[in-house]
Amino acid sequence: MTTPQQLHIPVLLADTLAVLSPSRGERYLDLTAGYGGHASPIIERIGGANHAVLCDRDDYAIAHLAQLQERGARLIRADYLSAVQQLASEGDKFDMILMDLGVSSPQLDQAERGFAFSHSGPLDMRMDRASRLTAAQVVNHYSESELVRLLTDYGEIHSRLAKALAGAICHRHRRQPFQTTLELAEVVRRRVGELDGGKYHRVHPATQVFQAIRIEVNDELNQLRRTLPRLAELLNSGGRLAVITFHSLEDRIVKQFMDDQSDGLDAPYSLLTGKPILGSINDAFQPRARSAKLRAVCKK
Ligand SMILES: C[S@@+](CC[C@H](N)C(=O)[O-])C[C@H]1O[C@@H](n2cnc3c(N)ncnc32)[C@H](O)[C@@H]1O
Missing domain, CATH: 3.40.50.150 (Vaccinia Virus protein VP39)
Incomplete structure (x- = not known):
């Protein structure tokens, strides 16, 4: 055991x-x-x-x-x-x-909890699995301005990048709703890469995005x-x-x-x-x- x-x-x-x-x-x-x-x-x-x-x-x-x-x-x-x-x-x-x-x-290691992008899991991130709001609802239903607020306030991402990322997330969810953590991480990585020419990042660009969504989902x-x-x-x-x-x-x-x-x-x-x-x-x-x-x- x-x-x-x-x-x-x-x-x-x-x-x-x-x-x-x-x-x-x-x-x-x-x-x-x-x-x-x-x-x-x-x-x-x-x-x-x-x-x-x-x-x-x-x-x-x-x-x-x-x-x-x-x-x-x-x-x-x-x-x-x-x-x-x-x-x-x-x-x-x-x-x-x-x-x-x-x-x-x-919570981080179990892919099905959806907290991490090191492995593919459903966009969940609820600490309390009986609570209402999931990460999927945030990324697929929040407006662009709500996402900008969340990324700047909870992700500590500067406002220009937050606007670009919120735009990319909304653009994608209008075409096809996000389902997995990897899909979200990939959209963020790609958009950051377009903005900085594919510079190497020691920390994955999606880290702060995931932190922001987790804080929102759990009202931390x-x-x-x-x-x-x-x-x-x-x-x-x-x-x-x-x-x-x-x-x-x-x-x-x-x-x-x-x-x-x-x-x-x-x-x-x-x-x-x-x-x-x-x-x-x-x-x-x-x-x-x-x-x-x-x-x-x-x-x-
Ligand atoms: C870092 S872990 C604690 C680990 C623990 N000290 C140990 O060494 O085993 C944080 C725990 O707090 C719980 N948690 C986080 N926010 C909470 C909240 N607002 N109310 C109740 N539990 C919460 C999480 O579900 C998680 O199990």
Whole structure:
């Protein structure tokens, strides 16, 4: 049987343990529990899964967390904003909260999830497979101006290129709707090649396009913006909040929130990480670590 650790290698594990500093009997909330890569060693240190609540919106991840549920952990299959609202309404309190944002390795590796263009899959990209909006609906039904907005805001693509790419995507979907990740990646690669004369790109030109669509499909930035301010009410005094981000849009939101909320005597938090702790660019086991940033605060 594949262990969760083989499916997804946790990023910045030692540093996360250092900032969260779990001790026996403490309560742990993991809002993006994935395959328990962070949760399992934390549960060892707090001395029991019954002190842990594990949330994920992906049914595949939740199925793999069943072994921690059998040991007493509470599982919540929901987006983390809904989970936090539910826990707050129950008056639950924790000593540590972790958010390890973005996608898991299985989401990227399984072609049928449609997150990657390294292999052909349906244009899906939903973390929660029961949710409504898919990547296919975005690329085949959004207007050109909606696509420009998405590519500039979520893909961080400059506006001239975003307009050219949105034009190419609409031109193609009017003739023949996109079905697969490779079809989309190819249209983007071709249009970028026409504009820059086929220059070599270290990173595939479709990377930022896929990031933008994934953020839209999963409403990632709104979820994050709305969830962070709700977490103080779930933390005990002295409780630690750690967030791992994977791109600058997420990191900007987390940095601003943590800086604002730890500024001044009356602020609810104090900073545990002045500068973010960076993932290793040489992590052969987990390539996602290259862009990872860990930030943490402590509730006063
Ligand atoms: C990077 S993985 C977490 C991996 C986990 N820390 C581990 O080491 O096994 C991110 C997980 O968060 C989940 N996720 C992302 N955004 C979410 C959201 N808004 N609500 C709930 N789960 C979310 C994804 O489905 C994915 O399983």
